[in-house]
């Protein structure tokens with residue numbers, strides 16, 4: 695089955711990631727998608743909430759059952775799929791910020807939240823959650839995030855057809871997930887770097903669990919980690935390690 699062959703759309707839920715997890719535990723097939731018109735407790739990364747106004751955005755979760763290791767590449771391949779789908783439907787090029795942000799300039803249009811489930815140490819499923827701001831007006835965002843948030847409608851000044859965007863997104867996700875499943879890590883990391891807001895050789899500051907880390911950005915490694923050169927030594931970070939980051 696391909697991603698998007700089954701799309702279950704609900705009017706409202708707390709979080710599509712939670713709903714998808716329930717369905718995954720019950721044995722739903724890989725590729726099943728859950729979409730909700732609104733989320734009452736949408737979740738973002740690093741314990742933040744994801745504001746999910748009714749019928750303004752795309753709130754979707756995809757059930758994956760990867761047979762390969764290196765699942766840290768999944769948010770990266772999802773970012774690439776989002777970028778491709780936006781380019782195909784609207785003709786604009788958005789940027790990606792490692793590991794899970796979709797940006798327009800400095801403003802956020804979307805984000806990715808991957809959560810996995812294990813039985814013992816055996817991976818059972820990955821829930822790939824995608825949130826995209828489609829038809830939000832500025833006042834649809836809570837005041838505190840307004841300056842950093844935008845929507846595809848605000849950018850293009852056109853109403854965004856969610857059905858078309860979804861169709862392109864499932865197609866693009868199938869493409870990138872197939873590369874992932876075939877072990878073509880390099881295609882994912884190279885493409886991600888090409889579309890990333892970070893440029894090799896520039897100084898970057900991150901706040902990770904180790905505290906503040908400053909270094910020179912040296913790219914993405916083959917397992918999806920971000921490589922920094924810190925006082926002449928190369929160190930890699932994984933999504934979960936980074937709490938905040940700022941560009942110097």
Ligand code: BTN
Pocket residue numbers: 708709710711712733735736737738739740742744752753754755794795804805806807823824825826
């Ligand atoms: C981020 O912090 O950038 C990640 C945001 C992810 C939001 C999506 S919306 C669909 C899915 N369900 C959730 O509760 N979160 C993700």
